[in-house]
Amino acid sequence: MKESTLNKIRSDFPALNQKINGRPLIYFDNAATTLKPEVVTDSIATYYNSINSNVHRGVHFLSQEATDAFENARISIQKFINASHSHEIIFTKGTTESINLIAYSFSKNFIKEGDEIIISVMEHHANIVPWQMVCEEKGAKLKIIPMDDAGNLIIEDFENLITEKTKIVSVSHISNVLGIVNPVKKIIEISHKYNIPVMVDGAQGIVHKKIDVAELDCDFYCFSGHKIYGPMGVGVLYGKEKWLEKMPPYQTGGEMIKNVTFKKTTFNELPFKFEAGTPNVGGVIGLQAALNYLSATGLDIIYDYEEELLKYAIEKLSLIDGLQSYGTASNKSGVISFLLDGIHQYDAGTILDKLGIAVRTGNHCAQPLIDSIGISGTIRASFAMYNTKDEIDKFAEAILTVQEMFG
Amino acid sequence: MTIEEIENQLVEEFGLFDDWMDKYNYLIEMGKSLPVIDEKLKTDRYLISGCQSKVWVSAEMKDGKVIFKADSDAIITKGVISLLIRVLSNQTPDDIINANLSFLDKIGLKEHLSPTRSNGLTSMIKQMKLYALAFKAKMSK
Numbered sequence: 001m002k003e004s005t006l007n008k009i010r011s012d013f014p015a016l017n018q019k020i021n022g023r024p025l026i027y028f029d030n031a032a033t034t035l036k037p038e039v040v041t042d043s044i045a046t047y048y049n050s051i052n053s054n055v056h057r058g059v060h061f062l063s064q065e066a067t068d069a070f071e072n073a074r075i076s077i078q079k080f081i082n083a084s085h086s087h088e089i090i091f092t093k094g095t096t097e098s099i100n101l102i103a104y105s106f107s108k109n110f111i112k113e114g115d116e117i118i119i120s121v122m123e124h125h126a127n128i129v130p131w132q133m134v135c136e137e138k139g140a141k142l143k144i145i146p147m148d149d150a151g152n153l154i155i156e157d158f159e160n161l162i163t164e165k166t167k168i169v170s171v172s173h174i175s176n177v178l179g180i181v182n183p184v185k186k187i188i189e190i191s192h193k194y195n196i197p198v199m200v201d202g203a204q205g206i207v208h209k210k211i212d213v214a215e216l217d218c219d220f221y222c223f224s225g226h227k228i229y230g231p232m233g234v235g236v237l238y239g240k241e242k243w244l245e246k247m248p249p250y251q252t253g254g255e256m257i258k259n260v261t262f263k264k265t266t267f268n269e270l271p272f273k274f275e276a277g278t279p280n281v282g283g284v285i286g287l288q289a290a291l292n293y294l295s296a297t298g299l300d301i302i303y304d305y306e307e308e309l310l311k312y313a314i315e316k317l318s319l320i321d322g323l324q325s326y327g328t329a330s331n332k333s334g335v336i337s338f339l340l341d342g343i344h345q346y347d348a349g350t351i352l353d354k355l356g357i358a359v360r361t362g363n364h365c366a367q368p369l370i371d372s373i374g375i376s377g378t379i380r381a382s383f384a385m386y387n388t389k390d391e392i393d394k395f396a397e398a399i400l401t402v403q404e405m406f407g
Numbered sequence: 408m409t410i411e412e413i414e415n416q417l418v419e420e421f422g423l424f425d426d427w428m429d430k431y432n433y434l435i436e437m438g439k440s441l442p443v444i445d446e447k448l449k450t451d452r453y454l455i456s457g458c459q460s461k462v463w464v465s466a467e468m469k470d471g472k473v474i475f476k477a478d479s480d481a482i483i484t485k486g487v488i489s490l491l492i493r494v495l496s497n498q499t500p501d502d503i504i505n506a507n508l509s510f511l512d513k514i515g516l517k518e519h520l521s522p523t524r525s526n527g528l529t530s531m532i533k534q535m536k537l538y539a540l541a542f543k544a545k546m547s548k
């Protein structure tokens with residue numbers, strides 16, 4: 001990326017312009033949530049300051065404007081991930097709700113006692129617990145794809161887990177703890193050989209990779225707006241029409257119905273069947289603004305730069321004695337996780353914060369993965385397009401300071 | 408010394424540092440010099456699961472005063488524990504129950520007591536006060 005582009009990007013994110021504990025903020029907690037460019041917050045403010053009407057219900061001018069803006073955003077997102085139809089884009093409040101929706105609605109019609117669901121060892125709790133609940137309720141079984149020491153999912157083992165009872169496979173695109181990019185295309189190909197649908201948790205994938213759901217051929221893809229420079233409280237569930245059509249609604253109420261009498265209610269069609277109640281219109285508009293911002297900046301430029309940053313960070317950290325990295329496989333994106341010998345991650349995170357560096361420490365909502373590695377947590381640094389090599393240099397220096405203080 | 412006297416003493420000690428790093432280095436020193444509790448006590452019975460760092464705390468009664476012992480797997484947490492022990496250990500149950508511990512705010516370490524930090528310290532203080540209550544109830548029987 002050209003320096004002028006980088007500087008322009010940095011100037012678009014007002015939150016970068018602050019000091020934490022007297023030092024310029026170095027924000028390396030992007031996997032938790034990214035900062036927002038001003039165009040996103042502006043678009044939300046504009047919506048509330050002018051259009052601010054409910055969608056799909058009013059005959060009045062502003063209601064029509066709001067509906068147009070909302071449906072226009074749906075089409076933008078359809079194009080962004082290359083879905084076949086705009087009604088395959090369901091708005092939710094985030095990845096967590098998207099996965100809960102699928103787990104609930106899919107299992108209602110397609111999972112019965114004795115059936116099996118496959119996830120991987122490196123899932124976020126959001127892609128574990130909803131399936132666990134389904135298994136408990138239906139008497140189904142959860143099976144786990146293992147990984148090797150470098151963090152690669154073991155594909156041969158995956159294929160061996162499949163039986164005629166397997167009904168769905170749900171895996172993350174990119175691990176939020178290790179940054180490993182999982183071979184989802186391969187997993188989808190194998191699953192489809194047995195006619196098993198695949199859900200991809202794209203909470204981390206959406207921001208670091210070009211997502212083409214047609215090319216991937218995934219049956220479902222979920223992501224959150226706030227991890228791709230958009231607002232919190234809005235997310236997307238992409239689902240193939242053929243599956244969404246066959247799934248019952250998740251929540252019921254206004255907006256998602258066609259006809260209601262006290263005897264019987266018929267449901268609206270896609271996508272409204274899955275969007276009960278007033279949606280987060282401002283959030284959806286903000287998400288569209290974020291995606292437009294990315295496209296205008298140039299996706300390839302961003303992905304290349306993020307790759308360069310990650311490579312630089314891995315190299316820099318590899319020079320530090322007493323630093324242990326996790327998830328060392330080569331196919332990585334956006335995230336590094338590590339520990340310092342003899343230093344608790346909580347202690348390290350506390351001092352890094354004092355030095356103005358925001359990282360996350362702990363189990364990152366993926367306790368089974370952390371347990372399987374046999375540690376109690378990690379220090380995680382995760383990068384975004386506005387981060388710089390200079391920040392990584394400062395980070396490496398800060399790590400040396402931490403080691404000195406606890407040495 | 409009373410709880411208040413010890414608190415004032417700590418505020419004075421920490422007042423000597425104008426740099427956060429010196430303050431934390433001091434805290435780390437205190438954490439390191441905290442007598443490690445008996446491995447026997449490091450069981451689930453005494454464990455306060457704080458998610459990020461683990462804290463163990465035990466208490467016994469001696470001559471009308473409560474003696475606390477505690478430990479953590481994180482040094483900064485342990486440093487804060489050592490301050491709490493200096494203030495609360497060897498005091499009467501009543502004084503412990505009534506302590507408001509505002510000194511942590513005064514020395515700029517209040518952030519470590521935020522429940523959302525999940526380091527186990529808030530639960531630890533609650534546990535220490537519960538011990539004091541239990542001893543008080545036993546005494547008045």
Ligand SMILES: Cc1ncc(COP(=O)(O)O)c(C=O)c1O
Binds near residue numbers: 031093094095
């Ligand atoms: C891989 C993964 N899945 C799911 C989630 C949950 O996302 P949200 O909290 O936005 O619903 C996250 C967020 O940390 C994640 O990283």
